[in-house]
Amino acid sequence: MNLRLAKNSGFCFGVKRAIKMALKAAKENHQTVTLGPIIHNPQMVSKLESKNILAVDNISQIKNRATIIRSHGVKKNVLDRLKEKEIEIINATCPYVSKTQKFAEELDKEGYKIIILGDKDHPEVKSLYSYINGDALIVANATELPDMSFKKVGVISQTTRSINDFQKLVSELVKRSEEMRIINTICNATSVRQNSTIELAKISDAMIVVGGKNSSNTKMLAKISGKYVKTYHVETACEIKKKWFSKTEDIGITAGASTPDWVIVDVYNKIIEIIGKLDKKIEKVEDIPGFKEER
Amino acid sequence: MNLRLAKNSGFCFGVKRAIKMALKAAKENHQTVTLGPIIHNPQMVSKLESKNILAVDNISQIKNRATIIRSHGVKKNVLDRLKEKEIEIINATCPYVSKTQKFAEELDKEGYKIIILGDKDHPEVKSLYSYINGDALIVANATELPDMSFKKVGVISQTTRSINDFQKLVSELVKRSEEMRIINTICNATSVRQNSTIELAKISDAMIVVGGKNSSNTKMLAKISGKYVKTYHVETACEIKKKWFSKTEDIGITAGASTPDWVIVDVYNKIIEIIGKLDKKIEKVEDIPGFKEER
Numbered sequence A, B: 001m002n003l004r005l006a007k008n009s010g011f012c013f014g015v016k017r018a019i020k021m022a023l024k025a026a027k028e029n030h031q032t033v034t035l036g037p038i039i040h041n042p043q044m045v046s047k048l049e050s051k052n053i054l055a056v057d058n059i060s061q062i063k064n065r066a067t068i069i070r071s072h073g074v075k076k077n078v079l080d081r082l083k084e085k086e087i088e089i090i091n092a093t094c095p096y097v098s099k100t101q102k103f104a105e106e107l108d109k110e111g112y113k114i115i116i117l118g119d120k121d122h123p124e125v126k127s128l129y130s131y132i133n134g135d136a137l138i139v140a141n142a143t144e145l146p147d148m149s150f151k152k153v154g155v156i157s158q159t160t161r162s163i164n165d166f167q168k169l170v171s172e173l174v175k176r177s178e179e180m181r182i183i184n185t186i187c188n189a190t191s192v193r194q195n196s197t198i199e200l201a202k203i204s205d206a207m208i209v210v211g212g213k214n215s216s217n218t219k220m221l222a223k224i225s226g227k228y229v230k231t232y233h234v235e236t237a238c239e240i241k242k243k244w245f246s247k248t249e250d251i252g253i254t255a256g257a258s259t260p261d262w263v264i265v266d267v268y269n270k271i272i273e274i275i276g277k278l279d280k281k282i283e284k285v286e287d288i289p290g291f292k293e294e295r
Helices: A013-028 A042-050 A076-084 A095-109 A123-130 A163-174 A188-202 A216-226 A261-274 B013-028 B042-050 B076-084 B095-109 B123-130 B163-174 B188-202 B216-226 B261-274
Strands: A002-005 A032-035 A053-056 A066-069 A089-091 A113-117 A136-139 A150-157 A177-183 A206-210 A230-234 A250-255 B002-005 B032-035 B053-056 B066-069 B089-091 B113-117 B136-139 B150-157 B177-183 B206-210 B230-234 B250-255
Touching (some): A002 A261, A013 A032, A013 A042, A013 A066, A076 A123, A095 A113, A095 A123, A113 A163, A163 A177, A163 B163, A188 A216, A188 A250, A206 A216, A206 A261, A216 A230, A216 A250, A250 A261, B002 B261, B013 B032, B013 B053, B013 B089, B013 B095, B042 B053, B076 B123, B095 B113, B095 B123, B095 B150, B113 B163, B123 B136, B150 B163, B163 B177, B188 B206, B188 B216, B188 B250, B206 B216, B206 B261, B216 B230, B216 B250, B250 B261
Parallel strands (some): A066 A089, A206 A230, A206 A250, B002 B250, B032 B053, B032 B066, B066 B089, B113 B136, B113 B150, B150 B177, B206 B250
Antiparallel strands (some): A177 B177
């Protein structure tokens, strides 16, 4: 039986950076909070709690603590209110998101109608939207565009959308607009991770997708993998069941952008234990055969 | 036998405007020249010559005359040299072209790499190109793009290209660029004229395309029409042959953006004469059945 890890699994650049900033802050401050869970992964949130980094839901809960802004970013008015408090702000907003916020704000001031490709309920999109004073539109794809023409239009995207959907949106808008400005901050970590998952799913009898049940990108990986082969979405190793592997020859593992390395390692070891191949326990994700760190 | 004129035949807005400016200038000045033929139509050029508006090829030929810049526009250095002379400049550059020139110049100054969709040998494209000091690319379609990525890219187009080609170019560029600015100055007169031609060709046994043999858009009309039905491209009524209509029931006429009304009228009357339906001679293009003036 073979057990393989998809290339480019786990943390993306922005998440890695945010966690690093949080851990550094925890060392330097005794009282650190994150505004909302730092990432959509309950295991990581628990780990940070054990280091006294608590997640709070509301600004009013913050009292004389260093506050970490998570990689998705926060609404502009939330940031403004934080600045009014006498606290240290550790802004771990993904640099791609910050760039888009700045671009949206600038174009809005110049009178461009802003169109956002994204999920209107996602914190990142809510954050982007908050930087726009004028009228803005949020669409999940080009077909959601209203039937109208535009004079000056600015186009931005949630960092995790597919470039293909972005191309379709821009292509539709260019024929309906006199002038357009576009910034492409779509992070290819998402498509790279999805492609690696497809690659592995194609040669596997079963796929284990590891990551938060509340993580959009992990759920998407499970959906994509499920098109090719029987797929199980788990948050931790505890959920792994022996019966899944009774008739399998090739098993694949992949993990979302918010899945910590140690959770992946646990899942890997658990499966090895079940299929009876445990020579020695793997300690680091880097030691799992097939592991390849993304940027 | 039926003889029909395609809706939206003949002069586009920019050409109509340029001719009007030229005729007005001729009335007010005794010595008026156009730099290059005002439009790609020998009959119109001859008519202007009869009103003492001569076409010159070179600035050095201009001596104390009012000079008309044709609708395609001229190169920036040509305009600068004209300004140095003590002459009146009548700038009949199509407003869509002027807008694109201005946009290209502005973006070039801001460090954008400019990409022009167009025919590199066309005067309009040469004029646009001359407004760019930095490196610019001219491509006839998206497949001509070099295999590279861009930081800041500005996209413009020759006014007569198809919106479909423009969409394909922008769609390809958006995935290869960090930031894009686009101005859409594609004039829909071209596609409207082409669609009317197709509409008429579909219900005709023969099509007569009227316009300069040196006119790109007229040649394109003949090519498109030829896909549907036997098509003849003529510059004037003299070229019309009786034998073309020996077995036809439905004859269609269309004309390029640079074809003067009176040339269309002549062709119409000539065919009516041949097919033996001449009750009274048509005097104005507006009186031809089916005529509909475009914007």
